[in-house]
Amino acid sequence: MWHLWKFLASVRLAIFLLAALALISVIGTIIPQHQSPAFYAGRYSPSVAAFFQALDIPSMYGSWWFVAMLALLALNLIVCSLDRLPRVWQIIGADPAAMPVERIKKMPERASWPVSKASLPAVKTLLAARGFTAVNDRLFVKAQGAWSRLGAYIVHLSILIIFAGALLGQRYGFKGNLTLPEGEASDAIFLSQNSARQPLGFTLRCDSFTIAYYDNGMPKEYLSRLTILEDGKPVLSGGIAVNHPLRYKGITFYQASYQPYEDFIVEFTKNGSPQGERHAFTVPFQKQEEWPGEGVSFGVLSAEGQGQRLERLKLWLKKGEDEPRVLSLAVGEEADFGLYKVRVRQLYATGLQVAKDPGVPLVYLGCGLLIFGLYVAFFLAHRRVFALLEETEVDNNYGLLLAGTANKNRFGFAKNFAALKDEIEKKLAV
Amino acid sequence: MDTSFNSSLLLSLTTFAYLGASFLYVAFCIFHSEKVGKMATALTVAALALQTTGLGLRWRESYQMGFGHAPLTNMYESVVFFSWAIGLFYLLLAWKYRARTLGAFAAPLAFLAMAYASFAPGIGRAITPLIPALQSNWLIAHVVTCFIGYAGFAVTAALGFMYLLKEGALATDQSSRLPETEILGDLIHKTMIFGFIWLSAGIITGAIWADSAWGTYWSWDPKETWSLITWFFYAITLHARYTMSLSGGRMAWLAIIGLACVLFTYYGVNFLLSGLHSYGTI
Ligand code: HEM
Numbered sequence: 001m002w003h004l005w006k007f008l009a010s011v012r013l014a015i016f017l018l019a020a021l022a023l024i025s026v027i028g029t030i031i032p033q034h035q036s037p038a039f040y041a042g043r044y045s046p047s048v049a050a051f052f053q054a055l056d057i058p059s060m061y062g063s064w065w066f067v068a069m070l071a072l073l074a075l076n077l078i079v080c081s082l083d084r085l086p087r088v089w090q091i092i093g094a095d096p097a098a099m100p101v102e103r104i105k106k107m108p109e110r111a112s113w114p115v116s117k118a119s120l121p122a123v124k125t126l127l128a129a130r131g132f133t134a135v136n137d138r139l140f141v142k143a144q145g146a147w148s149r150l151g152a153y154i155v156h157l158s159i160l161i162i163f164a165g166a167l168l169g170q171r172y173g174f175k176g177n178l179t180l181p182e183g184e185a186s187d188a189i190f191l192s193q194n195s196a197r198q199p200l201g202f203t204l205r206c207d208s209f210t211i212a213y214y215d216n217g218m219p220k221e222y223l224s225r226l227t228i229l230e231d232g233k234p235v236l237s238g239g240i241a242v243n244h245p246l247r248y249k250g251i252t253f254y255q256a257s258y259q260p261y262e263d264f265i266v267e268f269t270k271n272g273s274p275q276g277e278r279h280a281f282t283v284p285f286q287k288q289e290e291w292p293g294e295g296v297s298f299g300v301l302s303a304e305g306q307g308q309r310l311e312r313l314k315l316w317l318k319k320g321e322d323e324p325r326v327l328s329l330a331v332g333e334e335a336d337f338g339l340y341k342v343r344v345r346q347l348y349a350t351g352l353q354v355a356k357d358p359g360v361p362l363v364y365l366g367c368g369l370l371i372f373g374l375y376v377a378f379f380l381a382h383r384r385v386f387a388l389l390e391e392t393e394v395d396n397n398y399g400l401l402l403a404g405t406a407n408k409n410r411f412g413f414a415k416n417f418a419a420l421k422d423e424i425e426k427k428l429a430v
Numbered sequence: 431m432d433t434s435f436n437s438s439l440l441l442s443l444t445t446f447a448y449l450g451a452s453f454l455y456v457a458f459c460i461f462h463s464e465k466v467g468k469m470a471t472a473l474t475v476a477a478l479a480l481q482t483t484g485l486g487l488r489w490r491e492s493y494q495m496g497f498g499h500a501p502l503t504n505m506y507e508s509v510v511f512f513s514w515a516i517g518l519f520y521l522l523l524a525w526k527y528r529a530r531t532l533g534a535f536a537a538p539l540a541f542l543a544m545a546y547a548s549f550a551p552g553i554g555r556a557i558t559p560l561i562p563a564l565q566s567n568w569l570i571a572h573v574v575t576c577f578i579g580y581a582g583f584a585v586t587a588a589l590g591f592m593y594l595l596k597e598g599a600l601a602t603d604q605s606s607r608l609p610e611t612e613i614l615g616d617l618i619h620k621t622m623i624f625g626f627i628w629l630s631a632g633i634i635t636g637a638i639w640a641d642s643a644w645g646t647y648w649s650w651d652p653k654e655t656w657s658l659i660t661w662f663f664y665a666i667t668l669h670a671r672y673t674m675s676l677s678g679g680r681m682a683w684l685a686i687i688g689l690a691c692v693l694f695t696y697y698g699v700n701f702l703l704s705g706l707h708s709y710g711t712i
Contacts, residue, residue, distance in 0.1 A: 011673040015666050022662040029652035029699070061650040166648075175646065214497065214559045222562055242562035243643050254645045255562075355645035363647060367634040374630060378623045411616045 008076055009083035017073045024069070028060045074163050077156045088149050096143040096384050097135040104386045107403040108410070109417040113428055115389070115398045123400065126427050127387050130420065140387040149407065151377030158373050161366035169359030174198055179259060180206040181349040183282070185229065189354045200251060200354075203229040207237070209258055209348040217306065222255050224350040240352075250356055257351030264300045265347050266315065268340040282347055295320045300344065310346045317342070381408040385417070400424070437491055437501075438555070440484030441510060445548055447477035448517070448541035455533035462607055467530050471521075474537055478517040481544075485514065488557060497559040502573040505700075506547050506555045511573065513543035515581030519621075523585065527617060531608050535588035568639035576632030576657075582625030583664075583685075583692050589618045590685030593678060615678040618685050619671065626664045633657050656695040663691050 007013060032039070035058060040049035056063030115123060124134075132140040176189040176198055185205035188197045207225040214220045221241050228236040228248050240246045245254045262285045270277035283289045288299045296319045303313040310331055317337055318324040327335045327342070334341045385404035392399050402421060406413035454470035457463075488501040501507045520536035523529060547553065593614045608614070636654070641647040648654060667684045670676050676684075 011669055015669055018662045018666045018669075022659045022666070025655050025659055028650060029655045033650065061655075216559070218559055219561055220497075220559065243566040243568075243639075245642065245645065252645055254643065256644065353645045357645075360641065360647065364638070367637070371627070371631055371634070374627045378627065409620075411613075 005079065005083070008079040011080070013076050014073070014080065017069065017076060021069055021073070024066070025061075027057065031057055031060075033061070034059055070163065074160060077160060081153055081156050085153060088153070091382075092146045092149055096141045096386075097139065099141075099384070099386065101388065104388055104403050105401065107386070107405045109404045109414060110401065111403075111417075111421045111424075112399055112401045113425070114392070114394075115400045115428065117396045117398070119428055120389075120398065122427050123387075123424065126424065130423075132385070132387060138389045141384070142386075143382075143384045145380045145382050148376050148380035149382050151373055151375075151380065154373030155370060155377055156373075158366045158369035161369060162363050165359035165362030165364075165366060167359065168362060169357040173355065173357040173359065175357075176354045177256065178204070178352045178354055179349045180204070180352065181261070182206055182208050182265065182347055183280075189352075201249065202235075203232075204253070205229060206350050209350040211258070211309075211348075213309065217309070222258060222350075224255055224352070226253065250358065252355050252357075254353040254355070255350070256353035259349040259351060260310075261347040261349065263347040264303075264313070265345050266298060266300075267343045267345075268337070269343070271336075271339055271341060301326065303346075313344055315342070315344050378408075381406045381413065383413055383416075385420070437484045437488035440480050440487060441544070442548065444477050444481040444484060444513075445541065445544040447473055447480060448513070448537055448544055451477055451533065452537040452541050455531075455537050459531050459534045459607055470533055470537070471524065471530065474517060474521060474533060477540070478514070478521065481510070481514050481517065485510065492557050495557060495559075499560050499565075500570050501557075502570055503560055503564050504554060504558070506553050508573055508577055509543050509547035509553075512577045512580055512584075513540045513547070515578050516540040516543065516584050519578075519581050519585055519624075523617070523621070527613070529609055529613070529617065532585070532588060532592065535591055536585055539584050539588060563643055566639055566642065568635055568642060572632060572635040572639050575628050575635050579625045579628030579630075579632050580692050580696065582621050582628055583689050586618055586621040586625055586685045587689035589614055589621060590682035593618065593682035594686075597679065611678055615681060618678075618681050622664060622667065622685060622688070626661075626668065629657070629661055629664070633661060653695070653699050656691075656699050660688070660691040660695050663688055 031052070032043075037049065037053065037058075040052055040058060043049075044052070052058060056065070060066055124140075127140045128134075130142065132142045134140050174191055175193070176191045178186060178189040180186055183206070185203050186200075187203045188199045190196065191198050205227045207227055209222070209224045211219055212221040212223070223239050223241050225239050226237070226246055227234050236246075236248055238246045240253055240255050242255045245252045247253075264283050264285070266281045266283050266289070268279045268291075279291065279293075281289050281291065283298070283300055285300055285303070288297055290297050296317060298315060298317040301314040301316055303310055305311040312328060312330050315327045315329060316324050317327065319338060325337075327337075329335055329344055331345050332343060334343050336342075383404065383406040385402070388401040388403070390399045390401065391397075402417075402424065404413070404417050451470050451473040454466055454473060458467040458470050485501050488507070489499075492498050492501065502511055516536055517540045520532060520540070524532060548555075592608050593611060596608045596614060597611050609617075633654075636657070637647040640649065640654075667676075667681070667688065671681060
């Protein structure tokens with residue numbers, strides 16, 4: 001049992017596991033992940049493909065053996081920390097004043113001088129000014145940053161917290177997507193993993209989808225206007241763009257893609273009523289549409305653009321027995337039509353990435369703690385400096401021993417120590 | 431736009447200034463002339479100033495073109511920033527630790543990065559507007575943190591190379607002028623720690639960016655995976671140093687291998703494992 005504990009607590013195991021994880025991770029960067037079985041059979045030979053499937057290579061980072069290695073790393077971290085923390089805790093809590101004199105005399109940084117009784121007060125004043133506390137009238141101590149010994153353990157804990165967050169997301173979250181044509185609504189999405197239907201618990205409607213372009217034709221913004229409905233009533237409306245998702249009840253909607261249709265939205269707005277009467281129709285290309293209320297029929301004759309980007313189109317309209325009119329319109333351009341203004345644009349569906357991940361706050365907490373822990377582990381040190389006065393054989397004379405040790409950055413500590421040494425030397429020379 | 435005084439002119443001059451500084455530093459190491467050393471440092475400072483101004487101008491030019499974004503969003507800009515960070519990091523180290531000979535290794539790295547950015551085929555150098563996925567402050571934070579980390583690792587590898595020149599495989603007659611091995615060893619450790627912290631921050635900011643753009647903070651994309659492999663590599667090195675008291679020579683080799691990992695993460699993944707990058711559907 002003890003052997004097993006020591007094995008699980010060993011840094012050798014940690015180094016082995018980290019190296020193994022690093023090397024094995026390379027596989028998944030060479031062999032594409034999450035492709036169809038046919039892809040692997042086509043790219044490699046069928047027998048190699050079967051071998052990959054047996055080993056879960058196509059989704060290796062989620063395979064039982066990869067997760068098992070991560071679990072072993074987590075166990076290694078836990079046991080290692082439990083094994084060492086008590087001793088570290090003891091060092092942190094130890095009273096520096098209780099340091100045995102023999103240990104002080106053997107510290108890596110040392111300097112000593114003879115001191116006359118007369119210059120004692122000056123030396124003591126200097127020590128006090130430099131932050132030393134007097135243990136008694138012989139021993140002076142300055143200790144700093146004992147708790148920085150916890151730095152490595154903060155880092156290790158942060159890794160465990162990140163693992164916990166990932167696990168939480170895996171268990172209680174989901175990832176999916178939804179393609180929603182403008183004007184339509186849905187109360188469920190489809191899981192990325194297996195395309196199963198996942199109810200949202202509310203309804204999501206896409207009010208509009210628009211693309212803005214730069215002058216050079218590159219896309220500038222994809223914007224979906226979404227409305228959340230509960231029991232048919234709108235409760236939240238908002239626009240989402242890439243990098244600006246919308247969140248409701250723990251579920252987040254991301255702008256991920258879009259799909260243009262060969263259909264058009266023809267919109268009539270009554271003059272003089274800006275947000276008043278509005279009638280919108282979805283019209284397939286070159287099909288006739290009727291608006292019985294006004295006795296109007298209309299349709300899109302032709303459309304032109306670059307690539308997928310529609311720029312202009314021709315719309316015909318006919319009211320009652322009037323002659324039909326043909327309007328050539330830029331996308332979004334308004335034209336007068338009787339009492340109405342008419343506008344045409346292409347119909348799109350927005351492609352949403354949908355995620356619920358209750359583990360994210362934990363993961364980010366872990367990340368913050370990781371950086372903090374690294375800072376503590378690397379930039380703060382436990383530094384202890386002692387000044388010890390000892391009577392010598394010569395009457396009225398003392399020996400002053402300055403000695404110190406640091407658990408990290410010994411070069412930096414040696415520099416500080418040398419500076420203090422110089423100061424004391426100067427004091428004594430006066 | 432005024433074409434006689436613009437960012438690309440300044441950045442071209444920067445390339446040559448780093449080249450000149452590299453020669454001066456090498457001359458300084460060989461002839462050990464204090465005067466040449468001072469000139470080398472002065473030229474490096476000038477190169478850094480040109481580069482800083484060049485990056486600043488490029489930033490301004492992007493605003494004049496009507497979209498405006500920090501010059502940190504494509505391969506060209508990130509490599510220029512990498513070179514900038516090497517220059518700055520070297521100057522700070524040389525100033526703090528009086529290690530001017532490091533310039534003979536750091537200045538060529540800064541030069542090579544600039545030369546690669548300026549002359550390699552297939553790298554777009556034009557200022558272009560950002561597609562929606564790249565419009566994120568997290569992207570800026572991600573590029574800045576990663577490349578400060580990479581610059582740190584580049585300097586670590588340069589120190590590792592110096593270590594090997596001083597003692598062991600590559601030692602030569604000129605080696606006596608290099609700093610003592612204890613100092614080099616200490617600097618290797620310090621700069622590796624520096625790089626490790628920034629790389630950690632780089633991976634984290636990248637994850638936050640991915641989460642805000644795609645709803646997944648980690649997707650085991652080849653680039654992400656390689657950055658994690660690199661991170662593991664340095665974590666292993668630091669643990670091995672701490673618990674097995676690795677010798678200075680071993681650390682020097684690991685510092686050099688680490689930089690190879692870094693370079694593979696940045697370039698290798700793009701070129702050798704291309705077509706697998708799962709981003710950019712939008
Ligand atoms: C990804 C995983 C890990 C990371 C990022 C990590 C990070 C760190 C860091 C930054 C330090 C401080 C190093 C120094 O002061 O030079 C450290 C120390 C240490 N690590 Fe880890 N570590 C990891 C995994 C492990 C594991 C699995 C073990 C299990 C044995 C382990 C054992 C130790 C020990 C014993 C120390 C020295 C502790 C001390 O200062 O008292 N580490 N680690």
